[in-house]
Amino acid sequence: MEQDTQRKANFSTLVSHTNGLTKTSALATKPSASKKLIIKNFKEKPKLPDNYTQDTWQKLQEAVNAIENSTYIKYNLEELYQAVENLCSYKVSHTLYKQLRQVCEEHMKSQIHQFSEESLDSFLFLKKVNLCWKDHCRQMIMIRSIFLFLDRTYVLQNSMLPSIWDMGLELFRCHVISDKLVQTKTIDGILLLIEKERSGEAVDRSLLRSLLGMLSDLQVYKDSFEGGLWRKQIAVCSRRAKANASERERFLNIYIM
Numbered sequence: 001m002e003q004d005t006q007r008k009a010n011f012s013t014l015v016s017h018t019n020g021l022t023k024t025s026a027l028a029t030k031p032s033a034s035k036k037l038i039i040k041n042f043k044e045k046p047k048l049p050d051n052y053t054q055d056t057w058q059k060l061q062e063a064v065n066a067i068e069n070s071t072y073i074k075y076n077l078e079e080l081y082q083a084v085e086n087l088c089s090y091k092v093s094h095t096l097y098k099q100l101r102q103v104c105e106e107h108m109k110s111q112i113h114q115f116s117e118e119s120l121d122s123f124l125f126l127k128k129v130n131l132c133w134k135d136h137c138r139q140m141i142m143i144r145s146i147f148l149f150l151d152r153t154y155v156l157q158n159s160m161l162p163s164i165w166d167m168g169l170e171l172f173r174c175h176v177i178s179d180k181l182v183q184t185k186t187i188d189g190i191l192l193l194i195e196k197e198r199s200g201e202a203v204d205r206s207l208l209r210s211l212l213g214m215l216s217d218l219q220v221y222k223d224s225f226e227g228g229l230w231r232k233q234i235a236v237c238s239r240r241a242k243a244n245a246s247e248r249e250r251f252l253n254i255y256i257m
Contacts, residue, residue, distance in 0.1 A: 048090055053087065053090070053092055056083045056086070056087060057087075057096070057099060059075060059080070059083060060080060060083060060084065060096075060100075060146070061099070061103055062074075062075070063075055063080050063146060064100070064103050064104070064143055064146075065103070065107075067139050067142045067143055068104075068107045068139055070135075077145070077146060080146045081145075081146055081148065081149065084096070084146060084147050084148075084149050084150055085149040088149055088150055088153055088154060093150055093153065093154035094154070096147075096150055096154075097150060097154060097155065097161065100143075100147060100150075100164070101167055101171075104140075104143070104167070104168060104171055105171050105175070108136075108171045108172060108174075108175040108176060109175050111132055111136075111175070111176055112175060112176060112179055112182070114128065114132070115128065115129070115176075115179070115181065115182050115185075116181070122185070122188065122189040122192055123189070123204075125185050125186070125189060126186065126189040126190070126193075126207060126211060127207065129176075129177075129182065129186050129211065129214075130207055130210050130211055130214070132176065133172070133210070133211075133214045134210070136168065136172050137168075139168075140164070140165055140168035141165075143164065143168075144164045144165055144168075147164055150164070151163055151164045169217060169218060169219075172218065173218045173219070173220065177214075177215075177218055177220060178220075183220075186211070190208065190211055190212065190215075193207075193208050194208070
């Protein structure tokens with residue numbers, strides 16, 4: 001009897017353990033009541049350091065000037081992008097857009113002086129205009145990448161404002177291609193290239209294609225170029241008609257004699 005009792009006690013001990021681990025009661029494993037996590041906003045928006053707006057704009061202006069002059073940018077582009085985002089977050093987007101436009105406009109005004117050289121022939125003049133246009137496009141792409149947050153927030157929400165890219169096109173059109181001398185020599189030069197090509201002469205087609213694309217992007221193709229092209233065509237047709245009439249008259253004189 002005593003031996004059977006001892007065996008039952010040993011069996012009970014084995015049953016109350018699983019893999020050597022003591023079972024815990026169901027009450028002990030019951031999860032506690034869940035708690036809600038509440039995140040409250042700051043009572044006051046953190047204030048910018050003194051002169052932060054002025055110092056940040058100075059940094060951005062230096063970067064824009066470096067891009068326009070094709071010099072080294074001493075600031076990281078990601079840092080500049082973050083600076084623009086910070087300024088927009090503190091409601092200075094209007095001032096920032098106005099300042100950026102002013103800097104770009106001053107640069108465009110300074111570009112017109114390079115086209116005042118009268119010694120340039122038609123082809124060299126076209127190459128200079130094309131180089132100025134290509135540089136401007138490259139610069140505006142870089143400037144827009146820095147001010148992308150401004151372009152996609154403040155500018156996008158104000159339908160009356162042109163995007164940063166369109167603003168660049170507007171400034172180039174206003175201060176470069178709308179200049180009477182530049183526009184006249186550019187259109188005449190393009191028409192001369194077209195006339196040479198039609199006459200069988202070899203011309204720089206890539207230059208011609210680029211300049212025609214420029215006129216189209218600036219939305220002056222129809223007003224400035226098509227009218228000149230039609231006038232040129234009429235003049236060419238008139239010369240050919242006179243030449244043919246002279247040839248027929250000469251032939252008739254020979255036949256009569």
